[in-house]
Amino acid sequence: MNNKCNCQNCNCNPCSCNKKNIKKESNNKMKKLFLYGLILIFALAITGCDNDANNGEPLPEGIIKTELTVWGMTCGRCIANIERTVLAVDGVIEVEVDLRDDLVTILHKESLDIERIKEVITEQGYNIP
Numbered sequence: 001m002n003n004k005c006n007c008q009n010c011n012c013n014p015c016s017c018n019k020k021n022i023k024k025e026s027n028n029k030m031k032k033l034f035l036y037g038l039i040l041i042f043a044l045a046i047t048g049c050d051n052d053a054n055n056g057e058p059l060p061e062g063i064i065k066t067e068l069t070v071w072g073m074t075c076g077r078c079i080a081n082i083e084r085t086v087l088a089v090d091g092v093i094e095v096e097v098d099l100r101d102d103l104v105t106i107l108h109k110e111s112l113d114i115e116r117i118k119e120v121i122t123e124q125g126y127n128i129p
Contacts, residue, residue, distance in 0.1 A: 041076030059107070063093065066114055068104045071127040073097065078126075085120050092117070 059065060073082065079097040082104060086095045091112035096105040106117060118128050 062110050063107060064110050066106045066108065066117070068106070068114075068118065068121070069102050069129055070097075070104045070121055071102055071129065073099050073102065073126060075099075081124055082121060082126070085124055086117055089117055089120055 070082070073079065079099065082097050083095045086092055086104070086106060089108075089112070091109040092106060093109070094107040097103075098105070104121070108114075108117070122128060
């Protein structure tokens with residue numbers, strides 16, 4: 001009985017050789033998924049992912065749109081962090097982050113103090129000039 005592996009003319013145990021191949025295939029799949037994810041994040045960041053709730057229509061009464069310049073945003077994680085923390089503020093309806101222009105656009109109730117939103121953003125380590 002031959003316990004030697006025939007792949008690549010090596011002298012390894014067949015079980016360990018198969019494990020190496022499976023691990024290599026798994027690593028390649030993970031690398032591809034990671035790269036696809038990065039491509040998607042960059043595509044969304046570059047295009048600005050314009051998803052305004054009002055689609056250019058007049059805003060409902062009592063709702064205003066505020067644009068803030070925010071420095072220090074560099075990646076998809078920054079976008080998610082700002083969206084998550086700003087949306088958690090009571091009275092915020094929608095948040096859109098544009099990395100290219102260092103801009104955060106917020107739809108919120110008129111009664112909301114914009115200083116509260118600025119405070120939440122700066123607490124996350126970003127700068128508002």
